[in-house]
Amino acid sequence: MVTLINNGLSPSQPVTMAVAPDGVLYVTNGIDGARRWDGQTNSAETAGISASTAHCEVAGSGSGDIYGSFDVYTRFVDDAGVPSSFSAATTIAVTSGDSFGQFDYTAIPVSDEDRVVGRQIWRNTAGQSTTFYLDVEIDDNTAASDSSTRTDGELVQQTAMRYLTEDGWPNANRFGPPPSHMQVVVSFGNRMWYLVPADYTEGSASVSGTTVSGSGVQWTRQMIGRRVYHGGKLSGVISEFTNNGSLVLSTSAVSGFGSGSYYRIGDDDERNNVHFSEAGEPESFPLDDDGNYTNVITGQEDGDKLTGGMPLGSYLYLLKESHIYRLTTAGDPRRDAGIALVAERGCLNQRCWCRVEGMAFLMDRAGVYVFRGTQTEAVSPPVQDFFRGRINWSRSKWFHAEASADEETVRFFVALDDDLWAKSALCYNYRLKQWNEDEYPFWMGASATAPLGSERRLIAGADETVVLMNEGVLDGLAPYDSLREDSLPTGLSETVRGTVTGASTTTIRDADADFSFGNWHASPTSVGAPVTVIDSNGDHQTQRIASISGSTITVQNDWSTTPSVDDIYQIGAIEYEAKFGSFRFLDEERSNRRGVRITFEPQTEAGILNVRRYLNHSSSPLSSNFPYDNSIGGEVTRDSPNFQVDLTTAEGVMLQRFDDGFEDGSPADRIVEIELKGASGKERTKIYSIEVQGVQ
Structure with missing residues (x-):
């Protein structure tokens, strides 16, 4: 069951979260003010209580x-x-x-x-x-x-x-609410720490005198005290909130500007500041008699800006775009805080680091690296092409990372190419030191680990739902809430795989299907589960489900090719592909048969697994000129690049022979690459080995 504890937050900024020593969760985004949730109630509430400006x-x-x-x-x-x-x-x-x-x-x-x-x-x-x-x-x-x-x-x-402490610090006025303009919250050393002022740039604005008017904006009362900038210059300080499209400056604008202009609400003088609470009081941020926060540490000015804070071991590390500083304190940061540079690598944002076994993995614009307190080690050279051209850096504030202990893998969720939100993940297995890319049918807004049974499991927020990662055999639907299933339970009457009896550009129909998923733990329509259509050549295409009515499934976007009658469809199919390195054919073909041999776990239900060949570094797979059966455990049709593996083969073996040959010194085919491309069915596909024969 998912409990909605808060809504209505600004969509312009991701939230960060931290748990205080007393178990209360604090959430902030630097726009709407901090929230707190004690885990017992059904909703979050404002963190801290504002003092009255009136008097009795x-x-x-x-x-x-x-x-x-x-x-x-x-x-x-x-x-x-x-x-x-x-x-x-x-x-x-x-x-x-x-x-x-x-x-x-x-x-x-x-x-x-x-x-x-x-x-x-x-x-x-x-x-x-x-x-x-x-x-x-x-x-x-x-x-x-x-x-x-x-x-x-x-x-x-x-x-x-x-009224004041013996040292002259605020005491009766130490209970100020957390700073509403800071977008990062961290729990460390029995205190809560807030840093990284959020910029608000949504819509457009104009300033005339003391009046700020906006279009396409969602301004909030928490913006009082913040600054309005235009063209890199300060226009004024916000003193009043009229409504979500009107603000008032404390004095006439230093630099006015006309309607429809680019603007920014921010706090440039707080770029290096770190606010901290009183010890043991996570909602106490002292204010002086002028209303200014007093528990503030200012970091070193190096032309870089803070992006987050990371507790690791006995230290709090201040993360910047391209630097890491270590903050130390003996107990009273106002007296004894020290800040020292420890690494010339940085972090994209507060959500792009995670701790694993006493070390941390972080992402900056240069790649992914492991950090051990003073030393950094780059781990992303094998996937560096993503960082050179494919990652959409303009959306980097929405990127996030999390570690999955049961998979021994760290995932960095990123937007690639023209994606606006994180829909892919660069996945690093820190035990095997291997990379792979995950691509999801949903936009992944956030990730975290949560206790489920005796384990901590990786969960993600996707399209206003919470999904459990690396679980089950199908995406976006489940009959029960059981964990660690390798196949769908037997005896289900609902149809998740069938044959197309009719289709249009946005629909498929199966006259024999039973799509009554109303009693399922997660139905295909509740999250827009993917549906994959497989044609006779083994090619498949996937779209997300918009609705199901009777025997018709309507998808959210047009099919790339309108499905044909007798095509196979699979609801919730998890697509996968793997392309291996280049291999050179052995020169002596006669004594070295060429082919590919795959062993797998035999399935009782059909799945999808295609084997493709690429010759001589071609970007296109080789198509067969004729159907043939020079193989075991599958078939290929004419003009298709797909050797379709029969995953129900009892022996669990597929062997495809190659009919390509050459004489040494001839311009014939010399290099081969093998690709596996498929989608899960009602059972989890398990491939045990891949052997390319006749190569060196």
Whole structure:
């Protein structure tokens, strides 16, 4: 079951997440403000509680011995006791001749935040403003008035709190909410750390005087205090949020600009800043009396910019585009934080690193490398062509990475070529030191590991759903929620593989099919499962399902070739392909038969596996000039490049003989490459060995 804990966040920026020592999950994107989720409730809530900018009114009444000068503050609290900082102050000064017996508090501020369930009124004792005491506790967020008859002697028996620490740092105002403009959150050393200011550039804008007007934008209240830039110049600081298309600057724009212009909302002076919470208080970010954060470390200025933060071992590493710095602290970063350069490699964003067995794998524009604290080792040279021309770097803020321990593989999810979102993954098996590419039918928005049973498994967010990776035999559908299945359960009446009886540019029809997937754990229409059509030559094409009605499947995009009657279709087929290196034919053909031999696990249900040959470094596979059966375990049709393997062959062996030959020194075929190309059926395809014969 998937629980939606938050929606309505800006689609312009990915979120980052971190779990605090108390088990609460914190989420931020630098646009909408941080969120928190305790894992127990059905929804996330705003992280931190904003202090009131208003103040209560104070008066004295009745006879008594209370007199002096008193400062009074209000603060909000939630049901877990998490407070806000102090509100604006109210001061009341009373001489001994006007002493009274009761404090009357009216116009007590009310919070507009849902998590606030109570309020507190704090005041000092006469003659000092160092320590404040809890005078009144209100168990609701509605009452406008309350009172107290406590004298100073009685008040000092209540909960006390210094206004400033002994070192002069904010204390009563240490409960500021996390900085809303930072897009990265990290949990390290019993504190939460926020860094990397987010830029907002969606739509267009204009500035006239103090008014900022936008078109195609989704501005938020959290943008107050941020800066508007145009043409690389600062226009002004945002002081008010009117609505999602209108903002107000604190002063007339330094540099105005007309409608439809490119603009940017950001914080250039925070590019190297790292904010940190109080120890053990993940929602406490101290503010001074001017409302400025005080728990801030400024990194080294090197012309590079921060992209993330990575806890590894006993250190927090600050990641930039092309540098890594190590942050050290003995316990109080305000006093003893140290920052040192440790590597001249970087990281694309906060989601493009993952830890594995005490080391980390990271991706920057130069490739993928392993980091061990001070040393880096490039691991991506075998796939460097992806980094030279195929990766769509303009979409790099949406890339992400995660490690799968059961596969001993790290996946870097990237957008290739013209893709706008991550639909492919560069996969590195760190045990075998081998690479492969995964391509998915869904856009992969995020990835993580999660506990499932006794294991941690890789999950991914795809099209508003959560999918379990490396699980099952079909993509996008499952009759049950069981794990580690190698085949579909027997006895299912629903049709997942059948024969096409009719088709159009966007549909296929099977008059004999039963497409009643309503009771399945995941039905093909719930996530838009892929459906693959295989023609008589073994060629196959795949589209995602848009809907199923009766015996007709409608797909989301046009088929590249309209399917024919008697073609085979497979719902949820997982396509795969592997192309191996070049092999040179042996010169002595007569004593060296040429061919390819594949062993596999025999299946009870048909699957798709084609063997293709490429000669002399050609980019096109060799087609057969005639159908022949000079083989075991398969067949090839005329003018087709596909030798179609029969995966139900009881022996689990396929052998295809080659009829190509040459004499040494002739211009005949000398080089061969073998490619396997297929798609899963109702069972997981298991290939054990591939042997190319007659080559060296």
